[in-house]
Structure formats: structure tokens, C-alpha cells
Amino acid sequence: MTQGSAPAAAETRRKVHMQLLVNGEAQEVAFLPHKTLLEVLREDMQLTGTKHGCELGECGTCTVLMDGEPMLSCLVLGIECDGVEIETVEGMATGAGPHPLQTWFADLGAAQCGYCTPGFLMTAKSILERDPNPSREDLVEELSGNLCRCTGYLKIYEAIEAAAKDMREGSQ
Amino acid sequence: MTAPKDESNGAPTPEREGLEQQLQEGLRLIGKSPRKVDGMAKCTGETMFADDLSLPRMLICKIHRSHVAHARIKSIDTSAAEAMPGVVAVLTGESMPNSFGILPVSQDEHALCIDKVRFVGDPVAAVAAVDEDVAFEAMNAIRVEYEPLDPVFSPAKAIDNDVEPIHDYGDDGNVHKRVSMQFGDVDQALADADEVAEDVFYYEGNTHLPMEQHATLAVREADGRLTVWSSTQTPHYLHRAMSKVLEMPPSRVRIVACPNGGGFGGKSDPFNHEIVVAKLAMLTGRPVKVTLTREEVFYCHRGRHAVLMRARTGFKKDGSITGMHFESLLDGGAYGSYGVASTYYTGALQTVTYQVPTYRFDGVRSFTNKPPGGPKRGHGTPQPRFAVEVQLDKMAERLGLDPAEMRLKTLQPPYSNTANWLAIGSMGLGPCIEKVVEGSGWKDKHRKLPRGKGIGIACSSYICGAGLPIYWNAMPHSGVTVQLDRGGGVAAFCGATDIGQGSDTVLATCVAEILGVDLEDVRIVVADTAITPVDLGSYSSRVTLMMGNAAIQAAERAREVVAKAVSKHMGIPAVRLRFADNRIFDVQDPEQGITFAEGVALGEARFGTIAAAGSYSPPRTPGKYRGAGVGPSPAYSYSAAVVEVDVDEETGEIEVEKIWIGHDIGQSINEMLVIGQVEGGVYMGLGEALMEEMAYRPNRFGVHKIPSMLEYKSPTTKEMPPVVTYLVEDPDPNGPFGAKEVGQGPLLPVMPAIANAVYDAVGVRVDEVPLSPEKVLKAIESKDKRYGPKRFPDLRITETMRVKTEAEGGDGTAPRPPRKPKSEKKEVASS
Amino acid sequence: MMRLPPFRYHAPDTAGEVAHVLANEGPEAMIVAGGTDLYPNMKRRHQMPSTLVSLRRVTDLAGIEWGSDGGVRIGAGQTLRALERDPGVEGALPALWTAVHQISTPVLRNMGTIGGNICLDTRCNYYNQNYEWRRAINFCMKCEGDVCWVAPSSPRCWAVNSSDTVPVLIALGARVTLVSDRGVRELPIAELFVDDGIEYLAKQKDEVLTSIEIPAQGEARSVYRKVRRRGAFDFPVAAVAVRLAFDGDRVESADIVLNAVGSTPVVCTDAAERLVGEVVTEDLAAEVAQVAWKPAKPLDNTDLTHMWRKKMVRVNVKRALLELAPGT
Ligand SMILES: Cc1cc2nc3c(=O)[nH]c(=O)nc-3n(C[C@H](O)[C@H](O)[C@H](O)COP(=O)(O)OP(=O)(O)OC[C@H]3O[C@@H](n4cnc5c(N)ncnc54)[C@H](O)[C@@H]3O)c2cc1C
Ligand code: SF4
Ligand code: FES
Ligand code: FES
16 A cells, blocks of 8 residues: 655645636636546536546446547546546537437437436447447447446437437438 | 316316316327426436535535444544534534434434444534535544444344344334234135245345435525425425424425436435535535435445245145245344335235235344345335245246246236235236237247246236325325416426436426426426425335326316316307317317417416416225235236346356336326336346345444445446337326336346246256356256255244235224234334 | 545656656655556545656657567557557457456546556455445555455455456566666566565556567467456456467467466466367366366455356366367
């Protein structure tokens, strides 16, 4: 075990002040340096759309996109996000309306309690960005890091498949 | 389709007749699959769960918990915590001497323990500090001196008289509750049987594991009143507990249940942390929030009781049952919770699927030094259901019968009373079985698949709300008010809580169907004890049925006001008016009509502001004996499942390949939500069957072995098989539009169907849940090809209540037991 | 929410600078790469470095470079996901690919690095718990206590090496490079591990692992089999890596490495020797599995029972061998 001499409070209780690029907007934010991105988003930026279920990397609820890849915001420091493009569920809808994934998740009942939903949406978005036509097996694999206690995942697959179809047809 | 009966005023009015005809002509929304009313908000991050709330000057609360299993508290030293900069308040139990608990008979909890701690995780002190870091440090700086007491972890030991008692109440020793009742002559029935099966089963405890960790925010308002936002399924009961412990009049306490990030029963008790932050808010005058860690969620528990069971059942050669004697020993954990009801539930519903003409139930719930068991999806019934369905499977083989056929032949008839006086309404189990048998290709597979592959069947039933409330009273179980706006908007108010099951949508759908408006025109206000009429809570699968009926009644009454005014205005009888698509029109000449908004304006002009209330109380139940409060329900849902598995004989690992499930829903309110609940129930059943368990380390002070999302195993996408769902719609006269429950029932057949499929695959019986690979492998390697408990302890039943069945000419009553010396305990009922 | 304890934070740009910061900060500093192992441990307060030296900005730890002979040099900072997506790894090193692919979850693999996976702290379900929980058992030898609850009479800690890639890398004959202010050293990866739950690495505190080199595999075939409860998230509770090189039908050389059944990976030399010169048959595979099974000594500190885990070693060694046998 490594048990260091704890750094002095004066050193660690001082907030860092930095710019985070969240949902396409550069925002100034001040936070304690030992805070995770999850805590910074929820507590210092009031972006509470990103949820948490364990804070230890064991559930996927806190998934956000960092430079387009899904990451667990509970295991990234805020200060590690300098220059990273962060995307949360709040940034999914564009001015024109909801993202097709949001529409289909809502329409097909892929969100029951909705607590795991932001994490699933983020992972799903990255899946479709890499592969506009994922197979069911791909979805099972790529979503295996997001737990949902309500749906049994089946409606989530259906919603992603429907959104993928929409997006393929829309982009033709 | 019949319009709901309004028992409060007799003769049907022309307005009501009009509605009845409207519903008969066809439903616009009921049974369809529109998006949930809260569906999009949950996909944009807008839904505010309890931990998403924060207020200016908010303090963070952390709770110091016992790190010993059983001890007397000698002293609590909070001085170091209090001295820390940033700590605003430190709380101990003395400031909240009143006890609380969900059931009137088990008021055995304190917001913070006062003289004793009863399990590792019991709350002892609390801090409120300016932020999470300070609160954490302060919590850990609290020092508690304990005088250790002997802990007890096993229920079999706990029911010995010579162990250290955990509570100073209960039946004797650490027996929290002992019940014994008999309907008909079971001994005779077993003697008359061609075959008697006797099996011992064990069902390990497991927990809800909602993705959302419990959170509560409390604030003392400027005028000294209290408002609490919480992730609770039962704001009404929290309201009562809060007012009792804080000694505040209920009229000055407001509980708002936030949307729950999953509940499954895990948020249906009033919890210590909810009361603690309220107290801290009252003391500090600042908003105080607590959000539990995942570990603490395991300590809240109130999940599936671990139950050891013995079933002795007599069968005739044709597979019919002559009688059943069922015994259960529940590991209750450290507090009462819903435990008395849970105990009864392990014995109540054995009789509602197949005909069981004579029935005896003995049950004991023990206290142990572990987190308390309570209601988890299926409350008290998955354990006996597992036992009954596996035993039937064994007997079918012994008798040379097809297990599906055998079940079909012994079904409890619809609209009948069971031996234990439960009144069955519509009963669609037969079609459920037929559909899954057909869909799965059962006949070509059962006992015919290659070794390692297997198929199994099991059935179940569940209540649609409890016939009696938790504390006895004559008031309705659910209330809804509907208020119409002259702009055409509708507001519906109800105390029900959406925990993901979709109760908000059910409320809006019922109201919109009756008033002929779109879902988007209905704004719902729910789960706020200061604003919404009482609904008892989201437990026992009661909300759709009870709230739905109340909503229909309220909407119908509002409709009546509008119809009267429109009828006069249009000069046609109200019976000809139809409310649909935001219009009110003449059914004989649909072109002739006005908008709904215009109709409301007419009504408002004539009768004043339009607001109507509806409420629901369940019908009276035929059972009148002591204990008859648990089991009765306005209606029973039914499910049947067939499961196909692949078992690795070298490792014992089970892969569930596909599940077919039929569910008798009566009538879907929203079909998409119904299927979602079925799939979710199957998922949860899968986890219970294969991997979930509340494991402890009795050798290490009784700590929870695995209080984390990683080690408490919940199935991932990789374990979830395809599910084929069949809905059977046989409307029940007591359900709103005929609807029955779906939130809990479909979980129940999954575990026994898997166990039966494993037998079909590799010829071993695992009479224990979960069916982990170790157990399957042990069974394969064992001589008797079985893994499971062998013995059942003596429950020391001294007296059995004897109730005559209907066949015996009984009337649902039992001779009163002799009065106990102490004052008779209050009766307990419901889920 | 569970907070990290406070720390000082450095994010240098080169491996050399990392080594330099480590040398300056002393043994209480720790490297953090993906943080997927270290941050949970810090939140549970069983690793509390006063200084974190982040590899996030370090550019010279990246890269997957294939040599002309088919060998490969992997930068320690490479994410597991990058390895998984590398067609070369999937094609030429299927056992490594399988091991990487089965680590936890896709989202975690986006963050975790191969270096972190190799240096992964040993695990034990008496240890990987929150501070408050560990207080209830009076802590244990690995952190703040003095008894090992798994084997109370034992003088040592039995926490489990639970890395998925390590047994494969050993079987493939990988070498690692360690850099410190004192210099550079290179060693076979097997020598990096020590049979102790606490001091499980031969790496010094001031050394940074910079790269892993895997020699060309030629015609040798390898396979990885992981035993765990669920198809995602879960650490191995028993793991088997096997590499076989053939001369015609006969085994020319064999490597069998187990992991997650002790504090250190187990190299099954006896079992491997039994294979050399032989044709792999069902019977031989069973016999070799029986030999390989002996040194596996799992204790009761992971998911699933240790008796079952031990049996699974035998089953999986056999299955691995049969999978690799020619003609299968
Ligand atoms: C829920 C969950 C499940 C997991 N499942 C698995 C699993 O199935 N299999 C598995 O193998 N792992 C698993 N892990 C563990 C871990 O995530 C991975 O092993 C990952 O590869 C660790 O890499 P990292 O970069 O995140 O390590 P970090 O957390 O950054 O570091 C881990 C350790 O390695 C040291 N370190 C990192 N890089 C270097 C370097 N270059 N030089 C010297 N020291 C270094 C750190 O100081 C630290 O002690 C799991 C983790 C979680 C949270
Ligand atoms: S093996 Fe023993 S000393 Fe090591 S972590 Fe586990 S309990 Fe602690
Ligand atoms: S909160 Fe569970 S993985 Fe981040
Ligand atoms: S919808 Fe509730 S956890 Fe997924």
C-alpha cells in the first residue's frame, strides 16, 4: 500500500481554474483538483444529466464522450480534460430537435427509469459514429459496459437499430 | 369493454352512458404504445432525480455506520468531527428518540441507533458539512465505543431460544414472527394421495440494486416547515414516519418523491438517511443532502429474504394436487421492515395457480445481524414459487406426465375462491402456457434435446395490489384529482411515484382516454404529499389497478360536467356525445361538434371551475381469519415461462439461450410498457437464478461480502438472452379497462424454469437459488445428482390456526385464538 | 459520491521526465496511466499516493511498432482499445487480442492501458472494499492491518494477480523496458512479478514501464482462456495462456501460464515439458492439465469458490491444448 504524507490542505483545497470544452462550448470552470470529471460536470457545471451508480468504474452509468470515445467520467480527473472535447447527454439534441437515438429511445421504451439512459445514449452514439449499421452481436459487445436494471437491454437494442436505420436513410 | 362502475352514486347518468358507449366503440390510447409521457425528458438529461437537485448553501451529509454486527453503544465521541472546519452539525440518535418502521407492528428502527447496533452498516451518527470531502473526514473522525454482544447470522441458530436477542420484541428468542395456518385437512389429503413429494429448497437472499443510489434533499422553509425530496417509492409512508420521528404535524411536512432511478422495492421503506437529513436541515436551517454510496445501498437492502423451505405435497396419478404443507424459514436480518408481510407472502400465493384443495402453511421469520430483508419485486413469492414449480417438475417425471400438460390440467378456475380464501378473478394462465409451449416448440424439445441442452417450464401468479392497506383504515388506497383548464389543458394529480414502471404514463393515459384528449394535453403532478391526493405507493403492483381506477373515476366526473354543458349547448342528449381527438361531437353526426377547450369553457361558464376527484378502494375479501390480510388482491396476474439452456458439464456453467414468456395482463394500458416490464422482470429473474446473492462473512463480523456493483453480479448484455413475449388479454372486471399488473409477476417463473431446464439438460437437480456453476458442477459430481439443502429445522409450531375451506362449508373465518397475556398485537396486512 | 483523496498532480511530457519527477517525489508518488485501477483504489483509500504522475501527456509511451521479423514493440501507454483495434494484434497475436478484448468492458478499455494492466494492483475481496468496510474487519495486512484474513496464520498477503494480459505476455516471451533516473533496464516480463500480494512487482517505485516487446511468433499458436462469472466487467478468477510451437504434428516447445490463482502468474514448466515431442491427443491434454493443475493454489478471496476455480484450471488447460492441436 502506498500511503503518502497527505499534501497540505492549502495546496489541495485551492481550486484550479480552467477551460473545459463541453458540448461544443468552451466554459470557464473552477474546481478542486482531485475532482473527477463526473463531479465537475454535475457539481461545478450543473450538468446533472450524467449520472452515477458506483463511482468505481463498475456500472457505466457515468459514460460521456471524450474526443468521441465513450469514457467513464467517474475515473477521469477534471484536470485531465484540458483540450478534450467532452460530450454529455445534454449536448445530444441539436437546435433542430432531438438526436434520432433520443427519439427512438423515447419511442420504443428503451428508457424505463431512465437512470442508465444517458450512459447508454453516449455509448450508442459512439457506436453509430463508427458503424452506421451495427449487428445485434456488435451491440451486445459494445454495450456490455453499461448496466441497466430495468429493461433487460432488449428495447435498447431495438431503439439503437431503429435510430441507425433512420440515420442511414436520412444521410442518403 | 365496460365503463368503470361508480359505486358512489347509483343510477347511470346519460353522461356516463355516453362514456360507456364511447369506450365500447373503441379505445384510442389504451392498449396502444405511445411514447411514455416522461420518455423524452429521460433521454435528454432533464429528468431530475434526487441527487440531481442542489440548492444554495446546501450542506452534504454523511452517515457514520456501525462497524460491528451486534453491540451496545457505550459512548459516541463526536468532538473531533465537530471541531473540523466546515462541519456545521453532528447528530446522534438521542435527538430522535421516536422509533419508526414501515409496518405498525414493527416500529423497530431509529434514524440513528440509540443504545444498540444490530448489523455492520447500522447508522450511528451523522454529520453535515460544507462539502463532501469535509463530511467524509468528519464522518470518519467520529469514535464510537461498543460493548460487543454475541451476533447471530444464521436463521436456524437465531430461532434457538438461548441466543442473544436482537430486539426486545417478537415471538420468542430471535423469532420475529411465527405463523401457522391450515385450510382443510392436509394430513388426510396427503394420506389420500397416490404420491407424496417432500423437498427442501433454499433461496438465497438478493437485492434490488437500482442503478440510482438513494438520495434525499431536505430543506427548512422560511416559515419553519419542512420539505423533503427523496428517491422513495412510498412518499406517503415516509410522510408518516417523518412526522412521527421529527414530532412535526404532518401538515407541516412535505415529501416529494423524485422520479426513482429504479426501485424494485428497495425504496419502499422509510429510511433512516431520509429522516437524518430532514433533522439536520431543521437544525441548521440550511438545505442538506445525502447521497448513499453503493456500499450503503447494500446496507439499506430490504431485498429478497433468504428462505429455507420445505414442501410436502400430495398428488394423484393424473397430476392433480390433494394437499400441500409448506414451511418457510426466513432470514429477516436486523429489522422488521415489511418482514411480517413477507413471511405471510411466502405462504399466501401457492394456491392461486393450480388447485390446492387443502393447504397448510408454517412460517418463521428470524432476526439476524445482517441488513434487513424486505420487499423485492415479487415480494416473498419467488422463493415458494421456485419450490412449488421445481417440485411439480419432479413429480411430473415421477408420474410420467408432461410437465406442461400436468399444469394445464390442474389450473385453478377463474372466478373462484382458493382454499385459503383468496378470490380469483380473471385467470389467463392456460393460454399463457399454451402460447409458450407452442412458441418454444416444447413438444419437440422436452427430454429430446441433445445432452447439455435443456428446456424447462414454470408458471406463477402475482397480486395486483394488496386488498388491505399497511395500517388499517377505511380510506381509499389511491386518489386522483383532475382539473380542466379553459385552454383545453388537463391537470391530473396523484400521489403515485414513477419508479420507471411508467405510472405517470398510466395516469395520463387513463385520463386522456376518458376525456378524449391527447397525452400531451395532460399535465401530471405526482408524488407530492402536500399537493397530490394520497396514493399508498409504488409497491405490491398496486398502482396501475388502483390509481388507474381512481383516475378513471376522476376523469369521468370531470367529463360529466363538461358533457352536461355541451349537451345543453348543442341541444343533443349527453348520451350521444363523444370525446375524442380533442373534440366533443355528436356520434350521429360527427361533423357537429366543438373543441374540447370550447367544451371546458362551456362547462366552466355554467358550473364554475372544473375539478373532480376520484378514488379507489379494493373490494372486500372473503378471508376473515387472522393473517388473511396478506394475499387478497382485486385481481391476480399470471405468467408462464419456457427457458432453453445450454449447460457445460465440465464447468457447471449455464447459458440461457432463449426465454418464451406468456403474461396474462388483463388488458394493456400501454403495450410497449407492458412488454418492457415483462422483459425487465425476466432480466431480474435471470440474475436471481444465475448469480445474484447477498453474501456475508459470518467469520468476519458479519460484513457484507461483496457490497459493490462489480462483485454483486448483475447480468450484463452478454447474459441476456432473446425473450419472446406473449400477452394474454383477458380483462379483469376489477382492473381499469380490465388491466392487471405486470411489474412483478413475470419475474417469478424464470428461476424455476431455469432449474427445470438444467435438469432436462444434464439430469441434475439444483434445489437452490442461485444456480451458480459451482453448485451445478457439485450436483453433476454427486451421487444423488442433486445440490441443495437436506434438512429443515423444527419451527416449533405449537398451535395451528384451522380455517374451514369453502368445500368444507367454511365462511372465511377462523375460531379466534386464545388471547395472549400481553395486549393483542395490531393486525398487519398488505405487501 | 465517493471522492478521491487529495494529491499533488504532475503531467510531464516524456518518460524521462516522468522518471525524474518520480525520483524527486520519492516513494509516495505513483504513476497514473488510465487510472482505471488506481482511482478506484484511491477512492476506497487503499492506495493514497501523495503525488500523481500522469502519463496522459507523455507522447513517447504510445505506438505499436511492428518489426520486419514480425516482432512488435508496444508502448506502455497504449490503450487496451488501441491494441484491440490493431489488425496486427488480432491477426498475429490472437491470444493477446483475446486477453485484451476480455478485460472488463469496452468503455473501460478505452481508458485503461497495457502498462497499467501489467502493473495492476493485486486483488482480494477483503481489500478491494471501502475504507469503512475494511475498518469493520480491522483492516488487513495489505493495507493498515496486520492479519491476512484469507489465511490468518500466514505471514504473507495472498492477494491475487488478476491481470488478463500478463499470462499471455509471459507465454509469448515478452520483454519489458523500465526507465528510471538511474537508467534503463530490460527484462523478461516473467521476472517482473514476485510471489507476494503486497510487493507483487520487481519494478522499483521510481521506475516507469515504457514498452513491451513481443518476439516474432513464427508458426507458434497461442490461446487465452479466461474464467469469470459474467461476459463483461469481471476480472479473471482463473486464467490460462498456452503457446505451442509445432514441428509437424509434434509439439516443439510449449508454454503454459496460469493467472488469477495466486499472487503471481504461475509458469507451468513441468506440464509444458510433458508436451514436448508429443502429439496432442485428448488423453495427453487431460494428463498435462492434471500436471498444470497442481501448482494452482487459489484461496477464498475472489468471486466463486476456490475449489471450483482450481478445477477450472484443469478444464481450461485441457481445452486450450485441444484448441491448439493441429487439425482442430
Ligand atoms: C470494473 C473494473 C473491471 C476490471 N476488469 C479487469 C479485467 O477483467 N482484467 C484486467 O486485467 N483488468 C481489469 N481491470 C483493471 C484495470 O482497469 C485494467 O487492468 C487496466 O488495464 C489498468 O490500466 P490503467 O492504465 O487504467 O492503470 P492505472 O490505474 O493508471 O494504473 C494501474 C497501476 O499501474 C501503475 N502503472 C500504470 N502505468 C504504468 C507504467 N507505464 N509504468 C509503471 N507503472 C505504471 C500505476 O501506478 C498503478 O499502480 C478492471 C478495472 C475495473 C475498474
Ligand atoms: S490476501 Fe490477506 S493480506 Fe492480502 S489483501 Fe487479502 S486479506 Fe489482505
Ligand atoms: S459511476 Fe459507475 S462506472 Fe462511473
Ligand atoms: S432504465 Fe432503469 S436502469 Fe436502465
